[in-house]
């Protein structure tokens with residue numbers, strides 16, 4: 001069982017501060033590294049994988065530094081974000097090459113085991129160019145797993161996968177976590193993280209914005225008011241009746257829409273439909289105006 005630790009870590013590229021004074025611990029199990037695009041997730045993963053030196057602070061795996069420590073690769077696997085797999089090889093050849101690079105005593109056996117873990121053994125002798133996106137991703141996971149690492153880092157592993165492929169990879173990561181591995185995957189999609197992991201580290205603009213149990217963090221998000229922009233056949237009447245609703249904390253009538261702040265998403269949307277029916281108001285659009293991920297993250301940063 002392995003633990004990855006960042007202590008007061010900063011990393012900058014020239015003038016750009018990509019990671020800013022981050023302290024966190026990743027324990028065995030599945031952890032999601034969540035953050036909007038450009039938040040610093042890849043930089044954090046690369047620091048953990050020893051591909052980048054911290055500008056300040058320390059990154060350790062089981063107490064040993066990740067930087068300039070080739071020994072650590074015995075226990076670590078990394079699946080990078082955008083790395084193509086050579087289509088002219090079969091998965092067997094690709095994973096076997098990875099096993100040989102690791103100088104494993106029995107590379108064939110290791111490749112067989114890794115391909116079985118990702119359930120690619122049936123297709124292992126086909127060229128990778130004939131694979132689906134999900135199968136290619138699983139091939140890369142197998143190559144990263146071939147030396148049976150205790151720590152597996154995955155950068156946006158679900159990008160471009162269809163729901164079935166996602167489900168399959170999620171089950172796979174859970175299975176590996178149940179075996180005692182420490183698995184960290186990055187994502188900018190909240191729902192992905194919700195489905196896969198109870199524990200998250202949220203990073204926004206290079207800083208750790210929240211850390212811990214996903215449900216708790218999600219609650220922090222949902223206790224924030226929801227903003228809606230609504231257009232209807234009678235905006236003035238709609239604004240007047242909405243003011244009296246318990247789930248509504250603010251209403252403003254604008255030139256072409258009613259802006260509403262609601263404390264609870266479900267209660268408000270149900271009440272809105274009922275009110276519109278009762279008052280004979282036709283709703284032409286109901287748009288959440290703060291549902292973007294960046295907005296949710298900015299709430300977190302403000303807490």
Ligand SMILES: Nc1ncnc2c1ncn2[C@@H]1O[C@H](COP(=O)(O)OP(=O)(O)OP(=O)(O)O)[C@@H](O)[C@H]1O
Pocket residue numbers: 013016017018035036037038039040041042043044188
């Ligand atoms: N080699 C580099 N040189 C200069 N700036 C960089 C470099 N790599 C990353 N950055 C900057 O550092 C910040 C963090 O980038 P990083 O790739 O770690 O974020 P990310 O959360 O993984 O983003 P994405 O989800 O888009 O991959 C960004 O502002 C990015 O532009």
